[in-house]
Amino acid sequence: MSKKLVTMSVNGKKEEKAVEPRTLLIHFLREELNLTGAHIGCETSHCGACTVDIDGRSVKACTHLAVQCEGSEVLTVEGLANKGVLHAVQEGFYKEHGLQCGFCTPGMLMRAYRFLQENPNPSEDEIRHGMSGNLCRCTGYQNIVKAVQYAAKKLQEPVAA
Amino acid sequence: MIPPRFEYHAPKTVGEAVALLGQLGPDAKLLAGGHSLLPMMKLRFAQPEHLIDINRIPELRGIREEGNTVVIGAMTVENDLISSPILQAKVPLLCEAAKLIADPQVRNRGTIGGDIAHGDPGNDHPALSIAIEASFVLEGPKGRRTVAADGFFLGTYMTLLEENEVMCEIRVPAFAPGTGSAYEKLKRKTGDWATAGCAVVIRKSGDQVSHVRIALTNVAPTALRAEAAEAALLGKPFNAANVQAAAAAAIAICDPAEDLRGDVEYKTAMSGEMVKRALNKAWSQCG
Numbered sequence: 122m123s124k125k126l127v128t129m130s131v132n133g134k135k136e137e138k139a140v141e142p143r144t145l146l147i148h149f150l151r152e153e154l155n156l157t158g159a160h161i162g163c164e165t166s167h168c169g170a171c172t173v174d175i176d177g178r179s180v181k182a183c184t185h186l187a188v189q190c191e192g193s194e195v196l197t198v199e200g201l202a203n204k205g206v207l208h209a210v211q212e213g214f215y216k217e218h219g220l221q222c223g224f225c226t227p228g229m230l231m232r233a234y235r236f237l238q239e240n241p242n243p244s245e246d247e248i249r250h251g252m253s254g255n256l257c258r259c260t261g262y263q264n265i266v267k268a269v270q271y272a273a274k275k276l277q278e279p280v281a282a
Numbered sequence: 283m284i285p286p287r288f289e290y291h292a293p294k295t296v297g298e299a300v301a302l303l304g305q306l307g308p309d310a311k312l313l314a315g316g317h318s319l320l321p322m323m324k325l326r327f328a329q330p331e332h333l334i335d336i337n338r339i340p341e342l343r344g345i346r347e348e349g350n351t352v353v354i355g356a357m358t359v360e361n362d363l364i365s366s367p368i369l370q371a372k373v374p375l376l377c378e379a380a381k382l383i384a385d386p387q388v389r390n391r392g393t394i395g396g397d398i399a400h401g402d403p404g405n406d407h408p409a410l411s412i413a414i415e416a417s418f419v420l421e422g423p424k425g426r427r428t429v430a431a432d433g434f435f436l437g438t439y440m441t442l443l444e445e446n447e448v449m450c451e452i453r454v455p456a457f458a459p460g461t462g463s464a465y466e467k468l469k470r471k472t473g474d475w476a477t478a479g480c481a482v483v484i485r486k487s488g489d490q491v492s493h494v495r496i497a498l499t500n501v502a503p504t505a506l507r508a509e510a511a512e513a514a515l516l517g518k519p520f521n522a523a524n525v526q527a528a529a530a531a532a533i534a535i536c537d538p539a540e541d542l543r544g545d546v547e548y549k550t551a552m553s554g555e556m557v558k559r560a561l562n563k564a565w566s567q568c569g
Contacts, residue, residue, distance in 0.1 A: 125290055142290035142333070145320075164283045165321055166388055167473055178361075178390040184320050185391070188290050189335060232387070253472040254385030 129190040131156070132200030140187045146180075147171045149187035150197060158198035158227045162256075169255030172228035173197050179235045181254070198227040201234060209275040210234050210268070219268030221259035229255050233269045237276055245270070285323035292335045296421050296448055299336050303446045304423050306332045312448065313337070314357060314396030317388050342395070342450060345369060354452040356395025356418075360384065363394060372456035375463035375483065379410050382467045395449045398431075401439040401504070404475035408435050408505035409497035410465060411452065413481035418443075419451035426450070435504035461485050462567035466560040467499065468552050470543065476500040477543040480532070480556035482564040484515075491515045496528065496561070501536040501553045508532040511557060520565050528561060529554040 124139040131154060138153055150156045150173070159182055162170030166184040173182045174196035201208040210233040213219065220226045229252070236243070236251040243251060248269045249262075257265060291306075293299040303310055309331035313319060322328040336342060342357035345366045352372050354363070363369055363380040370377050376394075383406050384392055397407040398418065411418075411431035419428050423446055434442045443449060457463070467479040479499030485492050494515050496508040510531035518524050538549035 123289070141287065143285045143287055145284065148284070164324065166317055169385070169387060172387055179387045180390055181387045184317055184388075186290070186316070186320075186335075188292075189316075189337060191292075236386070251386060254387040 125188045127188050127191050129192065130194045132196060138187075142186065142188050144187045145183055146173070146175075146185045146187045146190060146195075147182035149190075150182060150195075153187075156197050156199050159231075160224055160227055162224070162228075167256065168225070168228070169232060170225050170228040172231045172255065174231055174235055177235075177238075179232050179254070196231070196234075198230050201230060208234065208272075210237065210272040212275065213268035213271035214265075217264050217267040217271050219261065219265045221257075221261050225255060225257045225259075229257070229265060233272060237269070237273055241273065241277065243269075243273060283324035285320060286326065286329045288323075288330055289332045290335065291332060292338050294338055296339060296341060296450055299334055299339065299448050300421055300423060300446065302332075302334050303448070306334070308445055310334055312399075314399070315359065315388075315391040315393045317384070317392045318396065318400050318402065336448065342448075347372070347456075348453075350456050352454045352456055354394055354454065356399075356449040356451060357393045358395075360389035360392050360394070360397075361386070364389070373414060373454050374457070375414060375465060375481070376410065376454075378463075379406060379465035379467075379481070382406065382465065382469070385473045388473070394452055398434075398452065399441060399443050399449045401435060401437070401441045403435075403438055403502060403504050404500045405505075406465070406467065406476065406479060406499055409479060409481045409499040412497035412505060412507045413463070413483045413495045414454050415483075415495065416452050416454045418449055419453065420444075420447045421450050422447040428453070432507050438503045457483070458485060460569035461493075462564035462569075464560040464563035464567075466556040466563065468556055475543075478538070478549050478552040478556050480553065480560040482557075482560040484561070484564045484568060486520065486565070486568045489519050491518060491520055491524075496532060496557060498532060498536070498553055498557075501538040501549055503537070503539075506535055508535060508557070510534065515561075520561075525558055525561050529557045532557045 128137045160170035162168035171182040311330035313335040343355040360380045416431045468477045498506040511528040514527040533554040536550040
């Protein structure tokens with residue numbers, strides 16, 4: 122079976138690699154690019170630990186082939202902070218204690234990042250539905266919701282001049 | 283879990299995809315959203331030699347109106363059904379029901395055509411398609427043909443779609459003014475398939491039911507149209523006794539498989555409950 126050349130942007134950096142077509146995006150990110158932020162959880166598209174952003178949409182990288190990302194822009198949790206300054210969703214999870222063991226956190230952050238662009242001023246119920254594709258085995262959902270609320274508020278503050 | 287090896291093809295047109303299907307034969311499978319096929323490949327339930335990825339065919343995506351018909355590209359993803367102004371105005375049942383399918387990330391990949399063509403009785407679009415009287419446009423080597431949703435589903439993973447055909451469009455008549463609709467889906471958690479589900483489209487004339495379609499999800503080897511349940515209501519007043527009669531008629535055709543969602547008796551009973559809830563909700567919207 123022949124390898125395919127795939128070119129994509131990952132966290133703003135152009136990446137070009139020859140991959141086996143069966144290579145899942147999550148393995149491509151972790152093993153080819155050494156971006157181990159996105160986690161392998163259930164491997165069956167249930168848990169959301171592998172959530173990344175592809176062309177502005179949240180996707181579970183365990184159920185997506187790397188070759189399907191040809192020409193795409195991929196954002197992983199490694200691309201969230203800007204020059205060492207945490208993104209508002211990262212700050213929210215830190216301030217509101219939105220993690221316990223931390224395994225689900227990269228997926229939670231990437232989903233929260235996209236969700237707050239889809240719905241910048243969500244109700245608690247909308248947050249719970251918007252984040253419903255991400256499971257936390259520590260069941261720390263209360264603080265995860267608070268973290269997303271913190272980030273929503275922070276993202277709506279006027280940017281200091 | 284890594285899928286078995288395969289050759290990857292990414293045609294740019296439906297014609298190219300059909301040609302590839304013909305050339306590669308039964309060893310090839312179409313890859314739509316991949317959220318059924320890739321998990322099956324990981325588990326070795328499916329081991330195609332070739333995957334024909336139809337995600338890069340622009341003509342298969344999008345929602346448009348042709349006169350009184352809403353035309354949905356088969357590769358339109360669930361989240362794009364939810365956000366479609368055309369569907370919200372003309373076939374709102376699809377927007378409401380799609381919110382009950384999978385989760386936000388999966389709805390960015392899962393497609394309406396894949397959900398239908400897979401032939402899984404647990405999928406939601408088969409019963410919805412029957413209730414909204416959809417038809418499907420299929421393209422094969424001899425051209426296009428159109429088949430009705432009612433009658434398309436032959437058995438678990440078996441449909442009228444031939445191995446050398448691509449599903450291109452889902453065509454839906456726009457709801458007439460005053461149409462009520464509902465999809466009631468009992469599930470254990472986000473992302474689960476239905477323990478039992480029921481889609482209803484209904485219209486009234488005075489206090490009588492002038493049109494009704496009732497279809498059931500995941501209580502038989504295929505989605506079911508509950509014709510006897512429809513007959514229990516059509517041309518009659520909408521009241522508790524007739525709704526109960528419809529639910530009883532729907533229960534009579536249920537043939538669910540026992541699994542972790544429940545035993546046969548429970549699923550059958552829940553199917554009747556979903557029928558009643560969907561009928562009452564849909565009727566309350568009728569104008």
